[in-house]
Amino acid sequence: xxxxxxxxxxxxxxxxxxxxxxxxxxxxxxxxxxxxxxxxxxxxxxxxxxxxxxxxxxxxxxxxxxxxxxxxxxxxxxxxxxxxxxxxxxxxxxxxxxxxxxxxxxxxxxxxxxxxxxxxxxxxxxxxxxxxxxxxxxxxxxxxxxxxxxxxxxxxxxxxxxxxxxxxxxxxxxxxxxxxxxxxxxxxxxxxxxxxxxxxxxxxxxxxxxxxxxxxxxxxxxxxxxxxxxxxxxxxxxxxxxxxxx
Numbered sequence: 001x002x003x004x005x006x007x008x009x010x011x012x013x014x015x016x017x018x019x020x021x022x023x024x025x026x027x028x029x030x031x032x033x034x035x036x037x038x039x040x041x042x043x044x045x046x047x048x049x050x051x052x053x054x055x056x057x058x059x060x061x062x063x064x065x066x067x068x069x070x071x072x073x074x075x076x077x078x079x080x081x082x083x084x085x086x087x088x089x090x091x092x093x094x095x096x097x098x099x100x101x102x103x104x105x106x107x108x109x110x111x112x113x114x115x116x117x118x119x120x121x122x123x124x125x126x127x128x129x130x131x132x133x134x135x136x137x138x139x140x141x142x143x144x145x146x147x148x149x150x151x152x153x154x155x156x157x158x159x160x161x162x163x164x165x166x167x168x169x170x171x172x173x174x175x176x177x178x179x180x181x182x183x184x185x186x187x188x189x190x191x192x193x194x195x196x197x198x199x200x201x202x203x204x205x206x207x208x209x210x211x212x213x214x215x216x217x218x219x220x221x222x223x224x225x226x227x228x229x230x231x232x233x234x235x236x237x238x239x240x241x242x243x244x245x246x
Contacts, residue, residue: 010083012029012030013082013083013085014029015084015085015086016085017046017087017088018088020091021047021049030076032075034075035076036072036073036075040056049089050093054090056068056090057069058081059088060082061082063086067079154227154228154229155228162233165181166180166181167181167195167232167233168231169197169199169224169231170230170232171226175203177203178200179197182196182218183195183225187225193227195230196216196223196224197223197224198216199223199224203221206221206224208223
């Protein structure tokens with residue numbers, strides 16, 4: 001009819017979605033013709049809350065609260081949902097409080113060690129039968145023997161190294177370094193024998209101290225601690241880098 005006005009409503013609406021489970025905000029477009037129940041199912045894929053465990057609140061474009069979307073049978077378009085409105089999802093599944101993610105609250109089943117030893121269907125029994133890990137006495141004896149042999153070799157190598165010796169340090173995967181022995185002995189930071197070296201160049205890791213304890217003194221980045229088997233003593237003069245040339 002002449003003079004009449006026709007209002008055309010966009011069949012879809014773009015809204016901002018927030019949730020009690022996340023600090024992030026996402027923007028999604030939805031069909032106004034779906035029910036709130038269908039809308040919740042789509043939101044489940046976005047926020048992770050089960051559709052049956054969510055409450056929905058509608059906020060305007062300026063984030064002012066407008067109303068709750070609490071009628072599952074109503075159409076999304078029946079509410080005053082406009083572009084850039086915000087729909088907030090409140091999770092009632094218990095995830096928000098950490099009820100299901102905090103494992104400290106989960107009751108654990110424990111069995112006495114002697115009772116576990118008697119079980120025939122346990123991992124421990126399987127390892128015993130297959131002689132794996134610590135139950136392989138022959139393999140464990142070999143490992144202990146190899147470790148003891150290496151410790152003896154380390155002690156013998158350390159005995160041949162003296163403070164003041166010039167040395168060459170070769171560690172697998174690192175460049176060869178030349179320096180002076182500043183320390184030989186045991187330390188607090190790791191067991192076994194160690195050799196403290198002051199390198200000729202700043203290729204080290206410390207100033208002769210580790211964890212606040214000073215074993216020897218040198219400039220920062222010139223000091224390092226290495227195992228005796230990585231050290232070879234000998235006549236290794238300092239390199240002339242031509243710093244005194246005119």
